[in-house]
Amino acid sequence: MVSENAAEVLAAWETSSQYWNKHQSLIEKMYAPLTRALIEEAQIVAGQSVLDIGGGAGEPSLTIARAVGPSGKVTFTDPTAGMVKAAREEAERRGLTNIEFHQSAAEKLPFANDSFDVVVGRLSAMFFADVSGALREILRVVKPGGRLALLVWADRELNPFFNVITEILDQFVTAEPEDEDALAAFRFARPGKLAKLIEEAGAVTVKEHTLKFDTEAPIDVSQFWKLRTEMSDAFRTKLARLAPDEVSAVRDAVLKAAAVYFKSGSMIFPSQVLIVSGRKAVAEE
Template sequence: MTDNTSTDDADEGHLDSAEQRSAVRERYTRIATESSSCCGDDNSCNEASPDRSRELGYSDDDLGAVDGSANLGLGCGNPTAIASLAEGDTVLDLGSGGGFDCFLAAREVGTAGHVIGVDMTPEMVEKARENVEANDATNVEFRLGEIEHLPVADESVDVVLSNCVVNLSPDKPRVFREAYRVLRPGGRLAISDVVLTTELPTDLRADPTSVAACVGGAATISALEAMLTEAGFTDVSVEPKADSEEFIRDWDSERDLSDYIVAATIEGEKPATEPQS
């Protein structure tokens, strides 16, 4: 399918789709191979410290439950905390990174459940697969793929998670359509991400580093609500987290990014019965 957003985005001071995907892939390859981490582009964000993880919403129990290098400090929230996971659920994590949220989800769904992580970066998928062994997680697997083209069967998933990844996509409407496709009727979407509170300066919108660092590609609440609704989701909710400014301020040493973005929880449900056409 042709991406019709590329030309318009470039004309409006955004990166085109190819540039955006390249910037994101390069950043997360570097993170996977060099163990630098953290959203934002501040070079001081080079480890997933317990304090930083707690700021994102993880408990000490969460932090102690996962071994290996799964927690890269890349998120802007804790999507498993809002997902209401149940024993036996099949869970899909969009942009799964080192697998931290997948392993937390695996505890909730138990051996009767299954967790799938999808990431576009081969080096990140390799790291996550190594972490499967470190955590003896027999109900978790990782697949290479783009979140706009999920390597997942139709109506095979109960819950879709994501942690500060959808903002990286140059085609967010397609991401939500794909999430809707793979969800079973009655399934739900539970995402932590950043949203725009005001227009970004052009230098941030068009900067590959800013886009790859979870800033330049953020969308407004109203735009996200419209995308989710158009994809078919109901009970759509996009709720900003006021306290997120505390960690967003650390994402850039030269300016306060909390003037432009805020972390939010993004939720929606796939109707149990498809509407009649």
């Protein structure tokens, strides 16, 4: 099924790209445990050719470019022009030469069949407009026997990094009933949901596991408010519907509720994601 609000979602990511670019180094630090877990799950080693789907402001591509080394190669993709620009500029700043950039969505990858050893996606699969089509496309471009590993958010309740704001905002803005299939952060939070789709797309040895990690950064609670209300289109959209005094009231309530996740000028949110992986069958499988 192809989502009807795909164009809106992409437009929102285009707007978000300036903030993801602005906060690139913080995002890299906060989600470094996720990149490490993806590298481990997909068994990425030097010399491999790796495709990153929905690479945002550059991760996990930039880290993987170092992991595969000069004999390997990373292909970064994202459908949003602003994200591609941010990631490309960061790669140039770092002098990385084994990475190339394509503005493309997962549903239509501009690559030949059997091109990559590994395909990864960090926190991007939830936004695929046609998830089954995208998964078939990913399996088309990975080599027989090659791996795919996709990382998605686990349940909202397990992720106060989101929920501490959502719970308060929803007291001020009438929340629409949540559609489990909407193109949004928690679309694949239900265990087994993405794994089943990956299996139906034709992957073999599909596995899912939960990763608990801390979303950590050297910022205080008011910097957290700024970071989250810039990065998240959902928060930006809801806040835009409020009067200035209501925005202040939400902010005050969030700063109070979130204080428990801050100590000595540092942020630590307990967090959970699911990592779903599989392989493309070789002919005799």
